[in-house]
Amino acid sequence: MNICINNNLYLKREIGSKISQKPNTKQFSNVQHNRDIFFTSTKPDIKVIKNRFIIEGQYLYDHSLKEVYTEKLNNLLKLDPYFYVGIGGKYGIKSKYQNFIKYLETDKSILAPILSLYNNKAGLIDERHTFAVLRDIGMKKIPLAVKDIDIPIVKKLNLID
16 A cells, blocks of 8 residues: 655555655656545555544543544634644644554554534544544545534534435
8 A cells, every 4th residue: 555645655565565655756657646645556445444443432422433524524624723734744743644644554443533513613632633644545534433412513514414
């Protein structure tokens, strides 16, 4: 699997190989463009990624896992410049962003980002770098932990079906 964002190859992995990083995608002839994201011929298996999401223990009792429309939520998250993680980890903590890219290569569970609604705004309590990476690799919907009493509001905002 190769994950390239903003011309930087963050992860190059072949079966049985160790993770290696390369500076950019110019050396690849089979690169296809998808917005600001570049993939070589093998895209991450989104279906496999979606099946790995879990809700962190303390949120199990009053949250449900819901697939939220990535682009719509991203537009709301941009309104909070203090916590927004941009394309390629911009405005975030670079090591968290890059570490999660490597984490995707494992078969381990993924903690779902926790959606929070406050004052007609949306935010992520936890796992905002997880959301950013999954957005950047092209997931149209991302499983998030949504508070059960907030589900009607999330539907009204057209973030979920």
